Amino acid sequence: MKFDWTNFTYDSEWLREAVRIEDECGGEVGAGYGGLHLGEMMTNPSGFTGMKRLQSIVARELRDSLTALNLGIGTEAAFICGRKIVMERLAEPVIEVQEQLWAVLEEDEATRGTDAPKPLRAGVKSIIYQVMTEADWEAIAQAVTQSVHRHLIQQSQTLKVAQAETTPDVVAVSA
Amino acid sequence: MEQSIQLVREVDDQEVEALLLTLSQKHVDDYNGLWLGPLQQYEQEDKFWSWAFKQRVFLRHANYEGYAIEWQGRTQGLMMIETQHHRSQIVPGQRLVYVEAIASAPWNRKTIRRPRELQGVGTLLMRFARKRSLDLGFEGRVGAHSLPESERFYDRLDMMDLGADPDKEDLVYFEFGRLEFELHF
Numbered sequence: 001m002k003f004d005w006t007n008f009t010y011d012s013e014w015l016r017e018a019v020r021i022e023d024e025c026g027g028e029v030g031a032g033y034g035g036l037h038l039g040e041m042m043t044n045p046s047g048f049t050g051m052k053r054l055q056s057i058v059a060r061e062l063r064d065s066l067t068a069l070n071l072g073i074g075t076e077a078a079f080i081c082g083r084k085i086v087m088e089r090l091a092e093p094v095i096e097v098q099e100q101l102w103a104v105l106e107e108d109e110a111t112r113g114t115d116a117p118k119p120l121r122a123g124v125k126s127i128i129y130q131v132m133t134e135a136d137w138e139a140i141a142q143a144v145t146q147s148v149h150r151h152l153i154q155q156s157q158t159l160k161v162a163q164a165e166t167t168p169d170v171v172a173v174s175a
Numbered sequence: 176m177e178q179s180i181q182l183v184r185e186v187d188d189q190e191v192e193a194l195l196l197t198l199s200q201k202h203v204d205d206y207n208g209l210w211l212g213p214l215q216q217y218e219q220e221d222k223f224w225s226w227a228f229k230q231r232v233f234l235r236h237a238n239y240e241g242y243a244i245e246w247q248g249r250t251q252g253l254m255m256i257e258t259q260h261h262r263s264q265i266v267p268g269q270r271l272v273y274v275e276a277i278a279s280a281p282w283n284r285k286t287i288r289r290p291r292e293l294q295g296v297g298t299l300l301m302r303f304a305r306k307r308s309l310d311l312g313f314e315g316r317v318g319a320h321s322l323p324e325s326e327r328f329y330d331r332l333d334m335m336d337l338g339a340d341p342d343k344e345d346l347v348y349f350e351f352g353r354l355e356f357e358l359h360f
Binding site for chain 1: 178180181182183190195198202203206207210211239241253255257260274275276277278279283284285286291294295296297298299300301302303306309319320321322324325327328329331332341342343344349354
């Protein structure tokens with residue numbers, strides 16, 4: 001099995017092994033933020049990665065904010081719902097918010113790979129609170145409620161099944 | 176850049192000759208015209224932030240390289256790499272090639288079409304990213320954030336799993352370390 005790195009050539013045995021491994025893993029090879037925006041990525045890679053980086057920073061700050069609220073089992077549901085809403089709210093924000101977010105991105109790029117403080121990052125939480133409406137928070141609250149409700153029902157059913165399985169044994173022992 | 180490569184056509188298990196080339200407008204057009212439709216059946220997380228492109232002009236393109244695989248005149252796979260700003264997490268400070276995006280055409284994905292048209296597209300693109308790393312003096316180091324459904328693939332390539340990255344929406348980061356010229360796949 002031979003792969004020549006200098007000429008980027010390989011024999012049939014190598015190729016067949018490569019295909020076998022790829023196939024064994026389901027044939028999915030996607031990586032990176034490409035997704036459905038690969039067209040934009042290819043046309044403007046710097047802009048695209050900057051934008052995705054910014055979205056990632058916003059998502060992380062949102063998660064931190066929600067985690068700090070101690071929502072327990074409902075935290076993930078709150079994040080999924082909240083993330084969708086925030087991304088929509090920031091799809092076309094006012095110029096002031098755009099400028100603030102650009103500053104955050106520039107700070108992030110300037111401090112990449114270092115432990116340097118990122119003072120502007122803290123402002124992202126303020127932006128999140130600024131762009132979200134009362135109805136948005138209502139929607140998040142509902143998502144949390146539904147998540148807790150689902151969890152409780154699932155747990156109670158599991159307990160009920162476990163109880164039913166142990167009861168006959170108790171009777172048998174008593175008899 | 177134009178390099179001849181071999182892939183496997185799944186329907187008859189025959190090896191076919193394809194081309195690996197530098198990204199061009201034709202590939203972007205193929206993506207928009209041929210890929211996007213089938214891909215749009217799958218979920219889309221975010222609305223596109225169009226203001227990000229309207230408001231700023233990005234000129235720092237020199238650090239990006241794009242590649243495509245073509246067969247029978249159609250784009251079969253795409254890859255975009257970044258070559259200057261990313262560093263290794265295995266050996267901090269060491270430069271690496273970072274895979275910004277890699278994807279095979281919808282008709283080469285099991286989840287969309289069986290039998291797939293071609294097999295081996297993703298592996299060859301990742302392999303080429305590693306070759307670029309060698310060419311650039313980065314000793315074969317390559318990093319990539321895998322999409323959830325592809326984690327097994329990167330794990331199987333013997334890339335090191337460095338865990339979910341909170342800065343990348345918890346996508347798992349994988350890294351090829353220094354290439355030892357031995358039996359590594």
